Structures are given as structure tokens and as C-alpha cells.
Amino acid sequence: MPHYPEYLYPWQSSKPVPPVPPQPVPAHPGMPGHHSDLRQLRSAYRRLRRVATLTALGYFTLFLILSGYAPDLMGSELPGGLNTGLLLGLCQLPVTLVAITVYEKSARRRVDPLSENLRNQASRGAAR
Numbered sequence: 001m002p003h004y005p006e007y008l009y010p011w012q013s014s015k016p017v018p019p020v021p022p023q024p025v026p027a028h029p030g031m032p033g034h035h036s037d038l039r040q041l042r043s044a045y046r047r048l049r050r051v052a053t054l055t056a057l058g059y060f061t062l063f064l065i066l067s068g069y070a071p072d073l074m075g076s077e078l079p080g081g082l083n084t085g086l087l088l089g090l091c092q093l094p095v096t097l098v099a100i101t102v103y104e105k106s107a108r109r110r111v112d113p114l115s116e117n118l119r120n121q122a123s124r125g126a127a128r
Contacts, residue, residue, distance in 0.1 A: 038119075041114040048111055052103040059095045063088050 065087060067074055074085030 037114060037118055041111065041118060043109045044114060048103060048106050051106065052099050055099040055102065057095050059093060063092065 039074065066088070074088070076084050078087060079083060
């Protein structure tokens with residue numbers, strides 16, 4: 001039986017190639033999720049939700065507090081036969097509509113560009 005070096009088996013013709021250790025995935029700035037774009041998107045969306053919620057619910061809460069703790073103010077007569085409570089109650093709808101409008105405009109100005117940028121990066125990364 002012929003003598004083979006210890007790294008060769010009889011059926012091998014050359015030295016085996018050592019396995020390549022797995023390379024760590026670099027934190028590439030072009031890949032979504034590896035940089036601050038997701039954090040910016042989350043914080044912009046969080047800020048947007050807070051502003052819209054505090055606008056609509058804050059006005060309603062103010063109306064409820066005034067109704068409960070300032071009945072004289074809410075019952076005071078205004079010119080035209082309305083009282084203050086009824087006028088503030090009727091203003092709830094326009095305040096809610098303003099909150100919706102502010103939410104939509106802020107989303108288009110701040111949140112949508114960030115999400116579009118991330119969407120484009122993800123589609124470029126998927127095409128590779």
C-alpha cells in the first residue's frame with residue numbers, strides 16, 4: 001500500500017481546501033435597517049400621532065373639564081341665543097377636522113418622504 005501524506009486520502013488527488021469561515025455581514029449604510037432612517041421614520045410617525053391625538057382629544061378633554069368644573073361659564077349666554085357650552089361643543093367638529101388636516105399635511109411633509117426613501121432602498125436591495 002502506498003504511503004500518502006496524512007492530509008490526503010487515497011481517493012483525493014490534492015490537499016483539501018479548508019472551509020472558508022463565514023464572513024460577518026457588514027453594517028452597510030445602503031441597506032435598510034442598518035442606519036437611522038428607520039429610527040427617524042418611527043420618531044416622525046410617533047410625533048405625528050401625538051400631535052394629532054393631543055389636538056383632538058385635548059380640546060375634547062378641555063370641553064369636558066369646563067363642563068364639569070365651570071358650569072357657570074358653560075351656561076353663560078352669548079349674543080344670538082347660544083351659550084358657551086353649546087358653542088364649544090359645536091366647535092369640536094372643526095377642531096377635529098383641523099387635527100385631521102394637520103395630520104395629513106405633516107405626514108406628507110415629514111413621514112412620507114422617509115418611508116419612500118426606505119421603500120426605494122429596500123427595492124434596490126431586493127434587486128441585487
